[in-house]
Amino acid sequence: MALVTSPTRPGPIVSAAIIAVGSELLTPAKIDTNSLFITEQLNILGIDVKAKAVVGDERAQLEHVFRSFLARADLVVFCGGLGPTDDDLTREAVASVLDRPLAEDEAITAHLRARFASRNLPMPMPESNRRQAMVPLGGRVIPNPKGSAPGLWIDHDDRLVLLLPGPPRELRPMLSELREGPLKARSAGVSLLRRVVRVAGRIESHVDEAMHPLYQEWERATPPIAATILAVLGSIELHISTRAASREAAAIALESAVAQTVAILGADVYSTDGRLLEAVVGDLLVERGLRIGVAESCTGGLIASRLTDISGSSRYVDQAVVVYSNEAKTELLGVPPDLLREHGAVSEPAALAMAQGIKARARAGVGVGVTGIAGPTGGTPEKPVGTVVVSAVTDAESRVRTFRFFGEREQVKFQASQAALDMVRRMLGESGKVEV
Amino acid sequence: MALVTSPTRPGPIVSAAIIAVGSELLTPAKIDTNSLFITEQLNILGIDVKAKAVVGDERAQLEHVFRSFLARADLVVFCGGLGPTDDDLTREAVASVLDRPLAEDEAITAHLRARFASRNLPMPMPESNRRQAMVPLGGRVIPNPKGSAPGLWIDHDDRLVLLLPGPPRELRPMLSELREGPLKARSAGVSLLRRVVRVAGRIESHVDEAMHPLYQEWERATPPIAATILAVLGSIELHISTRAASREAAAIALESAVAQTVAILGADVYSTDGRLLEAVVGDLLVERGLRIGVAESCTGGLIASRLTDISGSSRYVDQAVVVYSNEAKTELLGVPPDLLREHGAVSEPAALAMAQGIKARARAGVGVGVTGIAGPTGGTPEKPVGTVVVSAVTDAESRVRTFRFFGEREQVKFQASQAALDMVRRMLGESGKVEV
Numbered sequence: 001m002a003l004v005t006s007p008t009r010p011g012p013i014v015s016a017a018i019i020a021v022g023s024e025l026l027t028p029a030k031i032d033t034n035s036l037f038i039t040e041q042l043n044i045l046g047i048d049v050k051a052k053a054v055v056g057d058e059r060a061q062l063e064h065v066f067r068s069f070l071a072r073a074d075l076v077v078f079c080g081g082l083g084p085t086d087d088d089l090t091r092e093a094v095a096s097v098l099d100r101p102l103a104e105d106e107a108i109t110a111h112l113r114a115r116f117a118s119r120n121l122p123m124p125m126p127e128s129n130r131r132q133a134m135v136p137l138g139g140r141v142i143p144n145p146k147g148s149a150p151g152l153w154i155d156h157d158d159r160l161v162l163l164l165p166g167p168p169r170e171l172r173p174m175l176s177e178l179r180e181g182p183l184k185a186r187s188a189g190v191s192l193l194r195r196v197v198r199v200a201g202r203i204e205s206h207v208d209e210a211m212h213p214l215y216q217e218w219e220r221a222t223p224p225i226a227a228t229i230l231a232v233l234g235s236i237e238l239h240i241s242t243r244a245a246s247r248e249a250a251a252i253a254l255e256s257a258v259a260q261t262v263a264i265l266g267a268d269v270y271s272t273d274g275r276l277l278e279a280v281v282g283d284l285l286v287e288r289g290l291r292i293g294v295a296e297s298c299t300g301g302l303i304a305s306r307l308t309d310i311s312g313s314s315r316y317v318d319q320a321v322v323v324y325s326n327e328a329k330t331e332l333l334g335v336p337p338d339l340l341r342e343h344g345a346v347s348e349p350a351a352l353a354m355a356q357g358i359k360a361r362a363r364a365g366v367g368v369g370v371t372g373i374a375g376p377t378g379g380t381p382e383k384p385v386g387t388v389v390v391s392a393v394t395d396a397e398s399r400v401r402t403f404r405f406f407g408e409r410e411q412v413k414f415q416a417s418q419a420a421l422d423m424v425r426r427m428l429g430e431s432g433k434v435e436v
Numbered sequence: 437m438a439l440v441t442s443p444t445r446p447g448p449i450v451s452a453a454i455i456a457v458g459s460e461l462l463t464p465a466k467i468d469t470n471s472l473f474i475t476e477q478l479n480i481l482g483i484d485v486k487a488k489a490v491v492g493d494e495r496a497q498l499e500h501v502f503r504s505f506l507a508r509a510d511l512v513v514f515c516g517g518l519g520p521t522d523d524d525l526t527r528e529a530v531a532s533v534l535d536r537p538l539a540e541d542e543a544i545t546a547h548l549r550a551r552f553a554s555r556n557l558p559m560p561m562p563e564s565n566r567r568q569a570m571v572p573l574g575g576r577v578i579p580n581p582k583g584s585a586p587g588l589w590i591d592h593d594d595r596l597v598l599l600l601p602g603p604p605r606e607l608r609p610m611l612s613e614l615r616e617g618p619l620k621a622r623s624a625g626v627s628l629l630r631r632v633v634r635v636a637g638r639i640e641s642h643v644d645e646a647m648h649p650l651y652q653e654w655e656r657a658t659p660p661i662a663a664t665i666l667a668v669l670g671s672i673e674l675h676i677s678t679r680a681a682s683r684e685a686a687a688i689a690l691e692s693a694v695a696q697t698v699a700i701l702g703a704d705v706y707s708t709d710g711r712l713l714e715a716v717v718g719d720l721l722v723e724r725g726l727r728i729g730v731a732e733s734c735t736g737g738l739i740a741s742r743l744t745d746i747s748g749s750s751r752y753v754d755q756a757v758v759v760y761s762n763e764a765k766t767e768l769l770g771v772p773p774d775l776l777r778e779h780g781a782v783s784e785p786a787a788l789a790m791a792q793g794i795k796a797r798a799r800a801g802v803g804v805g806v807t808g809i810a811g812p813t814g815g816t817p818e819k820p821v822g823t824v825v826v827s828a829v830t831d832a833e834s835r836v837r838t839f840r841f842f843g844e845r846e847q848v849k850f851q852a853s854q855a856a857l858d859m860v861r862r863m864l865g866e867s868g869k870v871e872v
Contacts, residue, residue, distance in 0.1 A: 022664075022666070023664045023675070024664055024666050024673075024675055026475065026484075026485045026486070026487070026488065027475065027479075027630065027675070028472050028473070028475045028476035028479060029472075031467065031469065031472060033467065036464050036465070036467060037464070039462065039463065039464045040464035043463075043464065048462075049462045050462070050491075050492065050494070050497055051462070051489060051490065051491050051492070051497055051501060052462065052489065052490045053487060053488065053489040053490075053501075054487065054488045054489075055486075055487050056486065056487070057664060058486070061486055061487055061508065064504060064507075064508060065487060065489075065504070068500060068501070068504045071500075072497065072500060083640065083667070084640065084641045084644075085640065085641065085644045085665055086644075087664060087665070118840075119840065121639070123642075126641045126642065126644075126645055128641055128644065128645065129641055146842065146843065147842070167667070167669075169669075169843055169844060169847055194464070228463070228465055228466075230465055237465075239465050294737075294758075296737075299741070299744075300740055300741050300743070300744025300745070300749070300753070300756075301730075301732075301737030301738065301739070301740030301741035301744065301756055301758070302737065302741040302744075303737070304736055304737030304740075304741075304758045305735070305736050305737035305738040305740075305741045305849070307736070308735075308736025308737065308738075308758070308810075308849075309736070309845065309846055309849070311811070311812055311813065311845055312813075313736070313760075314760050314761075317736070317758070317760050318760050318761045318763070318764055319757065319758060319759055319760065319761065319764035319767075319768060320736075320737055320757070320758035321756070321757050321758070321768075322730075322737070322740045322744070322753070322755060322756035322757070323755055324744070324749075324750050324753050324754050324755065325750075325754045325755065327754070328754055328755035328798075331755075332757075362764075374744075375747070376747055377747065377748070409745065409747055410745055413741070413744075413745070
């Protein structure tokens, strides 16, 4: 991909402001999350985000905020408002504030037509889509392999303005590529690096307590290490960061901080390199040359779906079943009706029998069985909503454990899937060794 | 609680801007969510949020954004930056921009001292806490029963400025009370209502083109109707809103706008009441008294997981299978090996056989089969990554269709699940009637 490069060399970019565009982002139900990814990418280059704003599809307001941010940050990043419709106003607002006329870029139009044609739709491209080919004078086009709206890079005096598309799957690869190339060339060369250490099986305050002595040591270190603790559903995340003159110095300092963290938290750490739990489990299965079979009741397919989110999962996922009814548990997994009658479908014997049943059926090295009460109905005093039994079996070992999760139906499902994947991870990686 | 009331009666408040204060909200791991609650509360009073911003603990930037918002909104709401420490700058910035000197309010200081004493701490209140008792001239105090920092209400010319504490448990009750009392008295007495119309099977620009005549009619209507179109993965959303003298008038106007939309977009509309596609399909299954069986290859359990996200789905989900390998397709669903050899696993005959197989196995009224190439590997020139075949069968009918989706693995999976659920929806609701 031919990315833009900067012809002139104004001062380095050290500050930025972000403008998310879209009236839907000003309603009580939607939130701008792109700015988090943008912040992360800019921080890697030592660029600090000074302010961010959300503006609706209203041109005067958009121009007003843009003008105000342009006066106070080296870089202004827009996300959104680049679509083909009348309420996509980012291009127009930017062109007007920078006083650069818009002109159609024929190459973009040709690309849009080709993309449209490839979809085999029974109609030609609407002419309105040509709005996406309009470029402010002097603006350079950033290709968008994932969507129709290209990005735009505009050098303006000593400022830089970036227009990025709103959909995260388009914005993310585009910005990552800029960050590694032309944007890096414009930054001051101070590196801010972050690592995320992901932990399962401990609550936030316990992680915090265990980490406390390290925090104090890190504050006085050179370079100082900063840490933020974050409780997300089914995990605790430690965000560890540092800023140093070189990327290498920052990386070395972070590496050692991560190693200290793992030494304290041990096998509860499941990832230090950004991998999600489903990827960690997938890698362990590949390493051990094992297939996994999953039998899900209350998680309803979520564990299988998470495992198969990982590219290459066909190496270890062959089949999985969702067995909501008792009949299905018996028919598909051979769980004896007597067992279900005696102990109930939400019981340790049932989960174990499900895990054994799917392991045999899928001729897999690991079998997983999950049964529980996701809610909001179906709870009893002995087995309230959120009760979930998780079992994992291998040729060598069987485990089963009863959990009690809080939250809505979807939260219970996710936590149950997390507990099941974590049980498999611990069984396969029993040594407790986590590679840093 | 003695809440403030407005002595003068300037014009009603119809527009607002929100400023969240705090450097931690400008890092990649934290997001301002207070503004969602504030937006909801203001919308109830017909007050539109025109823009929102996040600003760090930096006074010049704070003043700059405040000045810019004050020029363009009737109401500016601050949240955060009211603490006792040096980096809590909201009071100072507001006082400076409004040119109102700060003075200590003795009643607040007395309240702070009493609150501090009640905690039985072995030291007196630090003098720095008296910062929280500083009030800009003319500002009125909003009591904070949940914390130390009181809120502030400042009438300034025809504008209103509200300073609210950052912690949600303090902000929420304070704002709710204002909304029911003095803020309501200052609002125009109109109601702002919203509806979301969700559409499948059309692209954004086609929806936009079809809706264009309506947009123009709505602009001139009384009350005027506003619409924003939004492309989310696998759906197009139309956000329709209106503002009227009463909640009832707004509801009636919206109802009719939604009905007009459905008349134009027909069966492509799957929801007008916020329901997700999996809930719509669930409701249709309950209505028709049918169970659904799902056989998934490339979606890997996602369809089953989405169906079982809905509470009560055990009424129509009994079993589902994930069949990644050819052997699993044959063993679990009876798909003939010859068929797979001749047509390939990603083919219309294979998807159809999977749908029929799971329908029979689950003794269900509807069978769904999905097979495809989620990527990033596995594509061929004839069947590139993103090729997905979806089939749905009932006793009366069989459908099968080949799609080509863009995006990463997870996006392909989601769009495929959406296409499958939408196929079922259309088969079950063939009349094309959508209840508004």
